[in-house]
Amino acid sequence: MTLSTSLCETLGIDHPIVQAPIGSATRPELAAAVSNAGGLGTLAVTWRPPEKAAEFVERTRDLTEAPFGVNIxxxxxxxxxxxxxxxxxxxxxxxxxxxxxxxxATPYIDHVHDADAKALVTVGSAEEAERVADAGADAIVAQGWEAGGHVQSEVATLPLIPRVDDAVDVPVIAAGGIADGRGVAAVLAAGADGAWLGTRFVATEEAAVDSLYRERIVEADETDTLYSELFDVGWEGMPHRVIRNSTVEDWEKAGRPKSGERPGEGEVIAEYPGGYPIERYGDDLPMEGVEGDLEALALYAGQSSGLTDEIQPAGDVVTELVQETETRIEATASLIE
Structure with a gap:
């Protein structure tokens, strides 16, 4: 048995496992490790100057001959x-x-195709999926509410996937709440053609994050995350999911006051190499090299953190996901006599 779907054919990958573009936690070493293991590695470039974004692509190309992507x-x-x-x-x-x-994304899909590249678009509803598929998207990423980081859906993953699958004729990638082969098998059964994992790949050796962040994900239970707009300095008004920490706890003890009235607002609690400051409630995550009160920063993670209990090389994660998914599918098939 070999785990392969229409998504693999569309993107030229071996396995329908996609590493989500986990913001500043991504780097060429992570994306290349995932792609070399047969999945699809992805780089986040939004917060990098164009020349640095191009450099990230070139560095990744030096590390893998397999397909990989960028997110904007x-x-x-x-x-x-x-x-x-x-x-x-x-x-x-x-x-x-x-x-x-x-x-x-509709104004940009043709631009991508003109460069002989594939366009993936993340959506939070079937209506949105149908619109971008009609515009030519090569695959749809359907993100459920369980996801970590910034979230663009109010629907849970399992109700969302069948709706999107019914609405479009292109491969669908499920995102949100997936961290092991059981989750991959579940979304494939629900109509997805692949799985998009973020939190699980933050807890890898190649992720560009401080070890404290990885350890907090491994230690967290499924009930330890908060969905809110709390860490809004830098990206106002966008809901996100984080692991509860001292910043969250102090805000909740204060009665969850609105922006402008929160405890410690405006306080500098960490800094990047070179001294660039990070304020409390900033949207910055604990990247490698950041110094200060790292525990109080935005610890983006999904409800799948409760299923993440080990820090591993990213390639090993892909291999285990594929093996676990195949085992779960075979076990499920055996229920039919």
Missing amino acids: VLDPDAKEVATEDHLDAVLGADVPIVSFSFGD
Whole structure:
């Protein structure tokens, strides 16, 4: 038995496992490790200048001959670089796959296709999926409410996947709440053609994060996350899911006050190498090299953190996911006499 779906044929990958673009936690070493293991590695480039985005693509190309992708966030409140500039940079560096999220991707799909690349688009509803599929998207990422990081859906993953599957004729990738082969098998049974995992790949050796962040994911239970708009300095108004920490606890003890009245608001609690400050309630995660009160920063993670109990190389994660999924599918099939 070999785990392969229509998504694999569309993207040129061996297994329907996609590493989500986990913001600043991504780097070429992580994306390449996932792609070399047969999945699809992805780079987040939204918060990098175009020349750095192109450099990330080139560095990843040096580490793998397999397909990989980049993600571009479209919400103007989250970025300082025009989408067109990012697209020109990464397509000029010959990235084979571009995914879009948090905004209207329809104006950019033809641009991607003109460069002989594939376009993936993240959605939160069947209506949105149908619209971007009609615009030419090569695959749809249906993100459920359980997801970590910034979330663009109010629907849970399992109700969302069949709806999106019924609405489009292109491969569907399920995102949100998936961390092991049981979850992959479940979304495949629900109509998805692949699985998109973020939290699980933050807890890998290649992720560009401080060890405290990885350890908090491993220690967390499924009930230890908060869905809110709390960490809004840098990206106002976008809901997200994080692991509860001291910043969350102090805010809740204060009665969950609105922005402008929160405890410690405006306080600098950490800094990047070079001294660039990070405020409490900033949307910055504990990247490798950041110093300060790292535990109090945004610890983005989904409800699947309760299923993540080990820090591993990313390639091993892909291999285990495939094996677990195959085992679960075979076990389920055996229930039919």
